[in-house]
Amino acid sequence: MAKKAARAPKRSATPARRAARPSTPARKAAPRKATAPLRKSAARATTTAKAAKYVYSWGAGKADGNGTMKPLLGGKGANLAEMGRIGLPVPAGFTISTEVCTYYYDNKRTYPAALQAQIAAGIGKIEKIMGVTFGDATRFPLLVAVRSGARDSMPGMMDTILNLGLNDETVIALERATQNPRFAWDCYRRFIQMYGDVVLGVQKRAGEDHEPFETVLETYKDETYGNGHLEDNKLTADDLKTIIDRFKALVKERTGKAFPSDPWQQLEGAVSAVFGSWMNDRAIVYRRKYNIPAEWGTAVNVQAMVFGNTGDESGSGVAFTRDPATGEKVFYGEFLLNAQGEDVVAGVRTPEAVAELAKQMPKAYKELDRIRKVLETHFKDMQDFEFTIQDGTVYMLQTRNGKRTGVAAVRIATEMVKEGLIDWKTAVMRVPADQLDQVLAPIFDRVAVKKANVIARGLPAGPGAASGEIYFNADRAVEAAAKDKKVLLVRVETSPEDLRGMIAAEGILTARGGVSSHAALVARQMGKVCVCGAAALHVDYNKRTLTVDGTVYNEGDWLSIDGTAGEVYAGRIETGASEVIQGLVENDAEAKKGRTFKNFVQLMKWCAEGTRMTVRTNADTPEQVRNALAFGAVGIGLTRTEHMFFEGDRIDAMREMILAESLEARQEALAKLLPYQREDFFGIFKELKGYPATIRFLDPPLHEFLPNSGDQQKDLAKKLGIPVEKIQQRVHDLHEFNPMLGFRGCRLGIRYPEITAMQARAVFEAAADANKKGYKAKPEIMIPLVGFKKELDLQVEVVHEVARKVQAERKTTINYSVGTMIEVPRGALTADEIAQTAEFFSFGTNDLTQTTLGMSRDDSGSFLPPYEELEIVKKNPFATIDQTGVGALMRIAVEKGRQTRKDIKLGICGEHGGEPDSVKFCDAIGLDYVSCSPFRVPVARLAAAQAALAAKKK
Template sequence: MATKKKAVKKATKKTARKAAASKTTKSASSNKNVYFFGGGEADGNGSQKNLLGGKGANLAEMGLIGIPVPAGFTITTEVCTYYYDNGKKYPKTLNQEIEDNIAKVEKAMGKKFGDLENPLLLSVRSGARESMPGMMDTILNLGINDQVVEALAKKTGNAKFAWDSYRRFLQMYGSVVMEVEAEAGEHHDPYEVILDKAKAKAKVKDDSGLSAEELQWVVAEFKKLIKKRSGKDFPEDPRDQLTGAVNAVFNSWNNDRAIVYRQKYGIPAAWGTAVNVQAMVFGNTGKTSGTGVAFTRDPATGENVFYGEYLIDAQGEDVVAGVRTPKPIAKMAKDLPKSHKELLKIRTKLEKHFRDVQDVEFTIEEGKLWMLQTRNGKRTGFAAVNIALDMVKERLIKKEEAILRIPADDLSHLLAPIFDSAAEKAAKKVGNGLPAGPGAASGKIYFSAEESVKAAAKGESVILVRQATSPEDLRGMIAAEGILTTEGGASSHAALVARQMGKVCVCGAHNMTIDYAKGTLTGNGVTLKQGDELSLNGFVGNVYEGNIKASPSQVIQGLIENKAAAKKSATYKKFMELMKWTDSHRKLGVRTNSDTPEQVEQAIKFGAEGIGLTRAEHMFFEGNRIDSVREMILADDDEGRAKALKKIKVFMKKDFKGIFKALDGRPATIRLLDPPLHEFIGTMDAAQKKDLSKKIGMSAAAITKRIHALHEENPMLGHRGCRLGISYPAVTATQVEAILEAAADVQKKGTKVLPEIMVPLVSYARELELQKQVIDETAAEVRKKLGLKKSELKYTVGTMMEIPRACLTAEEVAKHAEFFSFGTNDLTQTGLGLSRDDSSSFLQTYQDAEVLNNNPFAALDQEGVGKLVEMGVKGGRSTKKKLKIGICGEHGGDPSSVKFFHRTGLNYVSCSPFRIPVARLAAAQAALEEKGMARGEVS
C-alpha cells in the first residue's frame, strides 16, 4: 500500500510539473534572443541554463512553480557569443525583441519605463551557466533621471527613497558603464568618499540616515565626479541607459576577475553570459521594507538551519558589499514577521523542488515579499558532505545523487589541518568575527591582492586582510591561505567566494580596524604590520596573533592515527560512509604513488588498492644513500659500477621488503631507476664533491671532470630510464635482483607479493624487448639461486607510456608488455613541448590570454595529450585485448582527469596518498555519469 501511495505521489508531481511547463509560451528551439518571465508565465524554464544562464533559468522556474518573482526578461548566452564573434554587434532583431519584452514587463508590473507618472525602474544583471558570484557587473535602479526621480518621489510620497535610488544608480552606472572608479594612488572608492562627507556633515553613521536634501547633494556631487573623470555627461535617456548597461554586462564576461574565476573553475570562455533585465522592487522605502540573502541550510557546516542575513530599508548590494552590518535572518521574525513566515514556506518549497540547498536573494517592498534569485548554494567541503548525506536520510535525494553533487576536490577540505588545542589556548586573541570558511590558517598579513600574489609566489603563507573584499581581490583570495575582513557578514563577497574556494575565512571582525595608509591591523590593544604573523580559526571565527601550531583533521586522526575520539566525530563518520558509497559504484581502481613503507601504509588507510608507482630513484634522496647512486653514475668502468650497484641493491632490497609487507598482498608497480643526471650530480658544490671523494675513493678533480663529461644540455630527455639500462644492463639486473629477492623473503613469511616491474622512457618497442630480456634472465637466475619454481616467484613486466612515439606505436610496444602505465607528467612535457619547471614564467600569461584553460600539469590536456592516451590504449589493446592499463602521473588525483581516464577505459588511476579519497569519489561520479546520471537527474 505504501509503495502504491508513493507511486501516486510521484505521478502527481510529474503532472504538476507538466502543467507548469505548459505555461511556457514559446519553444526554446525558436530563434529567440529574449525570453520573458513573470506573472506566472515564462518563455523558458529551469532546464535551459545553457541558453538562459543559471539566474535566468531559475527565475523562469520560480515563476512557473508559483513563487513571487518581479517580471523581467533574459537576453540569452547565444547573444553574448554573437556579440563577441561579430565585433561587439548584436543580432538585428534584438532591439525590437527588447522593446516587446519591456512592454510585457510594464503590463505585468503596472508601471511604465521612463514614465513621469508611474515610472518602472529596472535591474540589469549577468547570469552565466555556472554561478560566478560578483565576477561580472550589475546595475540597479536603471531608468531614473532628473525628471523620473521627481515622479518617483511624488508617486511614492517618499522623496528620500527616490533620491537614495538615484544616487545608487549613479554610483553603479558611473563605475560600471562610464568606468569612473578609484584612480592610482586612491585608497578609497571616490563615491564612498562623497558619501562619507555627507554622513559626517549630517552626523549619521549609515547611508540610511541621510535625508532627501542631503541625498540630492550626493547626487549632484556624483554627477560632477562622473563628468570630471569621464569627460561625458551622465545619460538621461532611459533607453540609452539600458543599452549602456547591457553592453557593460556582456563586456564584463571578459573582465580580469571573470577571466581569473573561469580559469580557476574551468568555465569555458565560449559559454558566454546571459543578461537579465528585471523590474526593480525596492527594499529601501522605509521600515517595512528590506532586503536579504539566505541559504536554505548553513553553507559553512551543512547544518539544517535557515542561514542568512537581512537589512531593513536597504537594497541588496548593501548586504553583499559589507558596507552595513546585516542582522541574522532569525531576527527577521520580530522585525518583519509576516514576510519571515512567508520566506520560511518558500525555503521549504525551493529545497523540495530543486532538491538541493538554495542560495536566495529577496526584497520586501512595503510588506510584500519578492524573490530575486535562487541558485544551488556554494558550500564548503564540510557542508557538501553533511548536506548530501543528510538529504539522503531525509529522502530528498538518493545515494547516487549525493555522490554526484559533492565536488570531488572538496573532500580535501575535510583533510585540512586544524589548530592544536593547547597551542590555540595559549595564543593571544586579537579579534573575532563570523566563521565564514572552516579550517585553520596561519600566515603573514598582506593588505592588498597584489601584495598577496607576490608573497605567495615567493612561497610565503598569506593571510589577506581587507575591510571588505570585492571581486577585484580575487587573485589575492586565490593566493591566500586565509581571508580576514573587518566588515560585512556571512553573506558578504568574502564569505561567499571563500566558501567556494575552500579557503579559511573570518569576516566581519568589527572589533578590529585596518589603516591602509599605515599598513596596520589593530585589535585587542595589539597593532600588527604587513608581514606579521596572524592565525585564523574559521570554525569559530577567532583571530590570533602569531603562527599557531596545527594538528591533523578529525578524518586524519581517525583514519591514519586511529584515535578513538576522532572516530566518534560526525565528520569522520560521514566521510567513511561516503567512501563506502563511492566504492560500491566506481569501476576504476585507485592506487597510490608511494616510495616508502610509511607512505604505503598511509595510502592503504586512505583506500589505496595497491601501488601504481614506486620510483626507485626516490629511495636514494635521503641521508647518505644518494652517494651510492652518484658513485654509480660517476663510475667510468664496469668494475666501479658493479661496486656501487652492490651498495644500491642492499638499500633497495630492504625498502622493497618493507613496501611488500605494507601492501599485504596488493600489487606494486615499481619503476626502474630513472635518474635525470642533473638531479644527482648536477647540483653538487665543492664541499659535497670533497665529501664524496673521501667516500668513493675518487679525487674531487676527477669527480669534477666526470661531471663535465656527463653534462647534458637537456637532461630530461637525456641518458636515463631504459636508455641507462640498455647501456648498462647490470643497472637493470641489480634492481630486479633486489625486487625479486625481497619478494621471495616476504613470501616466505606468508605474505603474497605481486611485483610489476615497469621500464621507463620507452620510445621504441625494441627498447622494451631488450630490457625485458635482461629482466627475465635475471629472474631465472634469482629463482635458481633461491631454489624456487616459476610459479613460486611471479612478476609482470610493463612500461611507462610517457613518450609520444610509444603512444603512437602502442600496438608494437604491447607485444612485449603485460601492462601499460601512462606517466602523464612527462607525457605532458613531451607532448606539449613544455617544461614543467621552466614554463611557470609564461603559464599565467597563457591562461590569462585563454591559450590554456587550465594548468596542463594539474589537469590533463584532454584534447591534446589525452588523444595520445586514447591512441595508446587503443593500440595496446588491439594487440592484447585484456592489457592492464593505468596512469601514475599527478593527474591521477585530479577529478576531471580521473573522469577522462574512466571514459578512456583504464583499469586504475594512481595518485599521492592524500588525493586518494578525491580519486575514489571522482571515479564513482564517472561511473554514474556513464549510466546517464547527472546532478539532479537521478530518478
C-alpha cells in the same frame, strides 16, 4: 539597440496584480509623459518576419523558460522562470539569452537586428504585469534591475545595475507617489553610483585608494556630520540631493558628458555593460580558476524593481536553505532593514542573522521559511536565494544551487539521501571532487590553540585553519605568495577586484560584512579559510596597519584565523591533522565519532559501489602506502626507486657506483645498495597486504646524484679515498644540455644492465621474503622512457633472467609482471609493437606532456600564465591533461595496445592521476586504474565514481 514607443499599459485590478505592483499611496491615471526620441513599438515588431527568439519573459505565474534552460538563459534567468512557474512571488522580468552574448562578441559588439524590438516587448510585458510604466514622470515609474546571469554562478564577478529608469523627473514622480522623499532620492543616488561605475567607467584611477563615488560620499559625510563612516541610511533626502549633484559633477568631470537622463538610453547602456563585463579582468580570472569556457557567455536579466529601502518595514537579504559552511540543516542567512540587496553582499554594513527576522517581521519570516522548504523540495539541493521585503511583502529575486565548503558538500549530500530527497548516486555526483581536499585540510593543533591569544571574533565564513603574514592589498598579497610566503589577505571588506589576492591567500579576514558578503561567498567556493565582520579590527590602508584594542600589527606580521569558530589569533599557530585523517590514518577513536568522519566514510562506500576504475597510490615508503590504503587505495601505481638512494649512507654507495670505472667496481658498489633496496621493497610489500606494486626502475640522469659544489665534492673525495679531480671530471662528463631527453630511464639500464639486474634482484628477493611471511607480494616491474620495442626487450630479458635465478635459489614462485611507462610520443604511437612484450602500460603524463608539447614543466612559468589568459591553452597542461594533444596520444596507445594484447593492464601514474578532470578523461578512454599521491586518493576515488556514474547515465 533601438527603443520603444511610449505607451501606457492596460490597467488591471486583479488581486494578483495589486499584490505584484509596488506600494503607491497616490496612483493617478494621468497620461505618461513621452520620452524622446520615439522608440520602435513592439506592435510594429510583430508585423515583421518571425525572428530568432532572444528574449524570454516571466511573471504573473507564467514563463517562457524553465529551470532546465541554463545554457540558454543562464542560471539566474532559468531559475527565476522556474520559481515563477511553481508559484513563488517573483517580480516580472525577462532574460536576454546567452546567444546574444555570443553574437555580441562574434560581431564586434553589435546586436542581432531583432533584439531591440524583443526588448521593447519584454518591457511592455513587465509594465502590464506590474501596472506601472517605464519612464513615467507623472506617477510611480517602472524601475528595473539589470543583472548578469552566467550558466555557472560567478558571484560578484560581473556587473549589476539597480533602480534603472530614474532621472530628475521620474525621481520626483517616485517621491510624490510614495510620499517618501528619502526613499526616492536614495534610489536615485544608488543608481547614479552604480551606473556611473559600471556603465560610464567612473572608476579608481592610478594612485587612488578608494572608489571615486565612495570618496565623494565619505567626504560629504565628514564635512556635514564630522563622520565619514556614518551609515548611508542615516542620510536625509536633502543630504542625498546634494550628494547626487556632486555625483553628476564627478561623472561630467571624468567622462566629459552629462549623466544620461533617458531611461531607454540607460537600459541600452546597462545591457551592453553587463555583456561587456563577461570579458572584464576579474571574470576572466574567475573563469580560468573554475574552468568555465569563455564561449558560454552570460545572459542579461531585466527585472522589475521591488524595494527594500522604503523604511523599517522593508529590507533585503540573502539566505541559504542550509548552512553553506557546515552543511547543517538550518535556515541560514542574513538581512538588513531599510536596505537594497547590494548592501548585504557588498559588506558595507554588517547585517543581522536571518533568525532575528522572526522577531522583527514574523509574517515575513514565516513566508520565507515556507519558501525555503519549497525550494529544497523542488530543486533537491541546498539553495542560495536573495529576497526583498517591501512594506512587509516578500519577493524572490534569485535562487541558485548554493556554493558550499567541502565539509558542507559531503554532509548535505549524505543527509539528503537519508531524508529521501536524492539517491546515493546523486549524492556522489553532487560533491565536487576537488573539494575533498578541504575535508582533509589541517586544523589548528589542539594544544597550540589553547595557548594562543584571541584578539578578535567575527563570523565563521570559511571553515578551517590558516596562519600567514597579513597583507592589505591584493597585488602585494600576490607578490608575497609568489615568493612562497604564507599570506592572509586582510581587508575592511573585499570586492571582486580583490579576486587575485584571494586566490593567492591562505585565508581571508574582513572587518565588515556577513556570511553572505563577497568575501564569504568567494572564500567558500575556493575552499579558503575566512572570517568576516570582525568589527574589532581597524584597518588603515595608507599606513598598512591593523589595530586591535590598541595593538598595532604591520603588514608582514603573522596572524592566524579559525574559519570554523570565527576567531582571530595573534601570531602563528601550528596546525594538526583533520578529523578524517585522525580517524582513518591515525585510528583516533574520538575522531571516528565525528559527523564529518562518518559522512566521509559513507561517501567513500558509495564511491566503491559506483566506480569502474580503481585507484592506486604513488608511494615510495611503507608509511605512504599505509596512509593511501587507509584512504581506499588498492595498490601502488608508482614506486620511484631512485628516491630510495638518497637516504643515509646509500647516496655514497650510489655515487661510488657512478664513479666506478669498471664493471667489477660498479657491481661492488651495487652490492652495497642491494640490501637497502631489498629492505625497502619488503616493507612496502608488507604494508600492501597482497595488493600489487608497480615499481619503476631507475629513471633520472646520473648527474642528479653527484654533488655540484666544490666543498661537497671535496667531502665525497675524502670519504671515497679518490682525487677530487676525478669527481669533477665525472660531473663534467655527465653534464647534459637537455637532461630530460638525455641519458636516463631505460637508456641507463641498456648501457649498464647491471643496474637493472641489481634492482630486479632486490625486488624478487623482497617478494620471496614477503611471500614466505604470508604477505603475497605482487610486484609489477616498470621500465621507464621506452620509445622502441627493442629497448623494452633488452630490459625485460635482464629482469626475467634474474627472476629465474631468484626463484631457483629460493625455491619459490613469484607472481610478477613487466611493463613500461608510456611517456614519450613514439612509445604511444608504436604501442602495438611494445605491447608484444609489455604486460601493462602506465602513462607517465608528466613527461608525456613535456615531450608532446615541447614545454618544460620547470621552465614554463614565464609564458604559461599569459597562454592561459589568451586561451592558447584552456588549462595548465601540467595540472590537467591536454586532452586534444596528449590525450590523443593516450587514446592511440590504448587502442593499439589492446589490439595486440587484449588483457593489457592500463593505468596512469603522472601527477594528473589525482586531478578530477584528468581522472574522468582516463575513465573515458578505458584505463583500468589511476595512481596519485596518498592524500589525493579520496579525490581520485570520487572523480572515478562520478565518471562511471555519468557514463552509465549516458
